[in-house]
Amino acid sequence: MIAYLVLGFAFLLCLYLLGRWFVEANPKDVIRVLKWLIGLSLLLIILFLLVSGRLGWALAGLPALYVWFRRFHSLFNIGKTARSWYRQEQGAPKTPPSRDGMTRQEALAILGLEEGASPEEIKAAYHRLIAQVHPDKGGSDYLASQINQAKDILLND
Secondary structure, eight states: OHHHHHHHHHHHHHHHHHHHHHHHSOHHHHHHHHHHHHHHHHHHHHHHHHHTTOHHHHHHHHHHHHHHHHHHHHHHHHHHHHHHHHHHHTTSOSSOOOOSOOOHHHHHHHHTOOTTOOHHHHHHHHHHHHHHHOGGGTOOHHHHHHHHHHHHHHHHO
């Protein structure tokens, strides 16, 4: 009887800690953990069926795991690519260099315009780009400053 009471308290403690983690965790982490739990559950069910002598049922569950194996293979390849990029950029400075001397051609390239763009086209391109990268919306200070500088160069010419 005491063993069940201790087991019940341990279960409630685990539920409490799991709920606390769920509330404080990043949603991407929650989804990743759920995917892992589903995959591991499928694997355990197949292993149980295999050990209990129901080989047919275990073989029927293998196609469900194929999707997970393909996903892990893709993630492995993505990880290899990211590691190679990281190794290439280890010697690069952490912050982009400041560019005070932006040319007109660079400004046109940043805004995605061609030579001879009207002020209205410049302003429209500026508003379209700045809405995507503005620091108040979680964007980059560097990109916003480059877009602002490009607009100033093109409108002041």
